[in-house]
Amino acid sequence: MRSWLTAHGQACERAIKRLISQPVGTALSVLVIGIAIALPLGLYALFTNVTAAAGRVNTDPNINVYLALNASEAEARDIEKRLRAMPGVQSVRFVSREAALAQMKQVANLADLLASLEYNPLPHALSIQPRSSDPESLAALRKDFSALPKVEYVVMDFEWAQKLKRFASFAERMVLLLGLVLALAVVFVTGNTIRLQILTQKDEIEVSQLIGATKRFVRRPFMYFGAIQGLLAGLVALAAVMGFIAWAGGEVQALTASYGAEFGLRSPSLETGLVVALSAGLLGWLGAFISVWIYLHTAEKS
Amino acid sequence: MIAFSNTVKRYANGFEALKGISLTIEKSEIVAITGRSGAGKSTLLKLAAGIEQASQGTVMVNGQNVSQLKEAGLAVMRRNLGLVFQDHKLLFDRNVFENVALPLSIAAFSRGEIGKRVRAALDKVGLLNREKSNPIALSGGEQQRLCIARAIVNRPSILIADEPTGNLDQEYADTIMTLFKSFNQVGVTVLLSTHDEAGIAQLNCRRIALDNGKLAT
Numbered sequence: 001m002r003s004w005l006t007a008h009g010q011a012c013e014r015a016i017k018r019l020i021s022q023p024v025g026t027a028l029s030v031l032v033i034g035i036a037i038a039l040p041l042g043l044y045a046l047f048t049n050v051t052a053a054a055g056r057v058n059t060d061p062n063i064n065v066y067l068a069l070n071a072s073e074a075e076a077r078d079i080e081k082r083l084r085a086m087p088g089v090q091s092v093r094f095v096s097r098e099a100a101l102a103q104m105k106q107v108a109n110l111a112d113l114l115a116s117l118e119y120n121p122l123p124h125a126l127s128i129q130p131r132s133s134d135p136e137s138l139a140a141l142r143k144d145f146s147a148l149p150k151v152e153y154v155v156m157d158f159e160w161a162q163k164l165k166r167f168a169s170f171a172e173r174m175v176l177l178l179g180l181v182l183a184l185a186v187v188f189v190t191g192n193t194i195r196l197q198i199l200t201q202k203d204e205i206e207v208s209q210l211i212g213a214t215k216r217f218v219r220r221p222f223m224y225f226g227a228i229q230g231l232l233a234g235l236v237a238l239a240a241v242m243g244f245i246a247w248a249g250g251e252v253q254a255l256t257a258s259y260g261a262e263f264g265l266r267s268p269s270l271e272t273g274l275v276v277a278l279s280a281g282l283l284g285w286l287g288a289f290i291s292v293w294i295y296l297h298t299a300e301k302s
Numbered sequence: 303m304i305a306f307s308n309t310v311k312r313y314a315n316g317f318e319a320l321k322g323i324s325l326t327i328e329k330s331e332i333v334a335i336t337g338r339s340g341a342g343k344s345t346l347l348k349l350a351a352g353i354e355q356a357s358q359g360t361v362m363v364n365g366q367n368v369s370q371l372k373e374a375g376l377a378v379m380r381r382n383l384g385l386v387f388q389d390h391k392l393l394f395d396r397n398v399f400e401n402v403a404l405p406l407s408i409a410a411f412s413r414g415e416i417g418k419r420v421r422a423a424l425d426k427v428g429l430l431n432r433e434k435s436n437p438i439a440l441s442g443g444e445q446q447r448l449c450i451a452r453a454i455v456n457r458p459s460i461l462i463a464d465e466p467t468g469n470l471d472q473e474y475a476d477t478i479m480t481l482f483k484s485f486n487q488v489g490v491t492v493l494l495s496t497h498d499e500a501g502i503a504q505l506n507c508r509r510i511a512l513d514n515g516k517l518a519t
Contacts, residue, residue: 212381
């Protein structure tokens with residue numbers, strides 16, 4: 001156990017020395033890998049922010065039934081009763097045309113414009129919550145509601161929210177795909193860096209093997225090299241994304257606020273940061289392993 | 303002990319470097335392999351060191367059949383051998399100390415133990431005052447002594463040297479042969495290939511002559 005730890009300590013020390021001995025090369029490789037990681041990480045951060053915002057939107061099915069303008073309140077109340085009696089309906093809320101106008105004046109700050117109207121243009125409305133969100137049941141309900149007297153329009157206003165959810169789900173898959181592609185890129189970039197390292201240390205590998213080094217011994221410092229390089233690149237990517245969010249977050253918040261929405265960009269959590277840095281280290285380790293394996297395998301054959 | 307039994311080495315291009323060699327080198331013996339270039343001397347030493355594998359027959363080193371050893375077994379076996387190469391195989395991006403320390407790093411010795419053993423090995427070959435030098439700054443004889451220091455730092459039971467005096471003038475060659483003799487006197491088995499008749503006379507050892515892949519005597 002002690003010699004195992006000594007061997008790993010020495011390999012790690014050699015890897016760090018190699019990284020330090022080529023500061024420019026190391027910095028360039030770390031930057032290239034860091035940028036490759038920053039892209040999916042940035043998209044992931046954006047995606048989680050959008051998903052969190054979408055989560056705050058009510059996507060429960062809701063059907064609004066608008067009556068004709070000439071429908072009286074008594075007729076509207078009668079329709080409300082008929083709706084309540086339907087088996088597919090869970091609840092019904094009646095919104096009178098007067099209440100709708102008052103609400104509109106408050107919410108949309110359109111008091112002056114609405115006050116100038118000669119008559120109330122809003123109809124009586126009924127807001128219905130169905131028992132099922134199954135599309136077929138909803139379509140059947142829409143047909144039944146439309147057949148009622150004095151019903152002008154039937155609107156299902158949750159469809160956009162469902163579309164947003166579907167888009168978020170699609171975006172999640174795209175981020176995952178991009179992440180996988182760029183993870184492969186990280187493996188290849190690290191592999192290529194290690195390949196160049198191997199070429200500069202070809203003599204050392206040959207001599208080491210002649211005097212008793214196992215393949216594991218040869219591989220170890222390169223794998224530490226790849227892992228440390230990956231870890232540093234992961235930290236660079238995190239710093240880049242957090243820096244961007246800090247720089248642009250305020251502007252995004254101000255922009256969305258001007259549209260009456262509340263949306264702010266948040267930096268990746270500490271947990272996410274750790275996962276990203278460790279994953280990048282793991283990818284670097286994998287790239288190094290593949291590169292050294294190919295070299296040793298080819299050298300052995302030749 | 304090293305034992306070759308009806309050993310044949312055939313390369314991929316069909317060339318037979320060794321054609322059924324059988325010989326035994328006893329523990330603590332010193333043996334000089336002689337012969338013209340292409341006689342099979344280097345191949346014989348490579349087989350003993352596990353660098354090449356026999357095509358037929360067996361090669362036993364310290365009771366182990368080299369042909370049957372897997373990668374890890376071969377590596378462990380080589381750590382118990384001291385290998386000296388004609389072209390030294392030194393690392394010029396490391397200093398003298400670090401070159402000698404390499405086998406000990408491979409065997410995962412502690413830093414303290416590495417320091418002690420490396421200095422002891424350098425002292426034996428007379429290079430203690432050059433430990434911080436780059437090997438490129440050493441003369442041919444010093445480079446060969448450095449290679450010997452690296453070979454003995456692990457305290458091997460067998461030293462295998464391929465033409466250790468090949469590129470050296472007589473004075474340096476004598477120094478190298480004296481070193482081999484001193485290691486043999488403390489029980490190390492020495493197997494070397496050489497053209498150096500004066501060196502063989504100095505060692506006063508058994509000579510095995512090879513001719514075209516076969517034993518000549």
